Amino acid sequence: MTTETLTAERILEATEEVLRRYGPAKATVVDVARLLGVSHGSVYRHFRTKAALREAVTQRWLERTEITLESITDAITPGGAEKLRGWLMALFEAKRHKAGDDPELFATYDTLARENSGVTETHLSILTSQLTRIVEEGVRAGEFTAPDPHRVAVAVFAATARFHDPTYAPEWQKPSMDDEFSAVCDLVVRGLRT
């Protein structure tokens, strides 16, 4: 037993470390407990099943991106094109960073995200609702035209999939990606302009 209190957050940190070491197929609750120096019963008191633990660690990973993008969405800057570009760029950068810094952990989380489709759907709907707010703000500022901001936000998200869908991670390090990103951004922003 360690002297620190066993919090859900500490368990999730340890789970990430175990996933990093053993990969999603082999990581077990016993490995997590061992790393923390506690019994696996103590872990189960926080997360009732292995599935619940995997879901929680996936959610935590996805939330980090949501929080970064939330601060851009809520920034008190003139809404519209500049904020939209900033948001799309931050999303691409966050994903590219995660994928480039630790490709194995990224692949692990991609596997987990596919397993936990409910968590992933929530994540995608949070990102789409942030985008919707940016579009609405641009419309209010007279910079954008969008009869249905949510529909347009879904379209913007789909149109930029190449720069945030983990499927494309192997291509993100290509030198041509930045220019391609900026060409797609230009097209999308022009498509929203009044």
Added chain:
Amino acid sequence: MTTETLTAERILEATEEVLRRYGPAKATVVDVARLLGVSHGSVYRHFRTKAALREAVTQRWLERTEITLESITDAITPGGAEKLRGWLMALFEAKRHKAGDDPELFATYDTLARENSGVTETHLSILTSQLTRIVEEGVRAGEFTAPDPHRVAVAVFAATARFHDPTYAPEWQKPSMDDEFSAVCDLVVRGLRT
């Protein structure tokens, strides 16, 4: 030996049939020869290696889509938005059809396309050059603004990846896809308008 002349086209048809039956991992040149009732030496006279045969059958599969889209590209209709939408729709329909009608053969060709990256790159550059011509035509007609038509064509192709990249094939049968496609098309076409 059959009485028909053994042409490259007949070999490629038989290869497709063998791929359909056994999948890309198990299909062999001997299977192709057996289906045609010829010796495998006769097949090798047309395709020097198994790799050359797999490359040729992949190219044939991709060319079918190119030919369909070529006729839209070359049509003597007013260029611009209408032709662009028609081209994108035809691409989506062709891929969705192939994937929906025979998912296993589609998966097989997806595997082959990944193996034969040179053939795939040529395919993508043919499609991008068709798109470039449509954009250029729209610019000449005064309907589109595009300082660099090729760059914009690459952006349009990237922005619509969700509707032609085989990675997304499992989602193409969703009822929401048609509306999503039309929302992305609207956005892209607006982004090109004068």
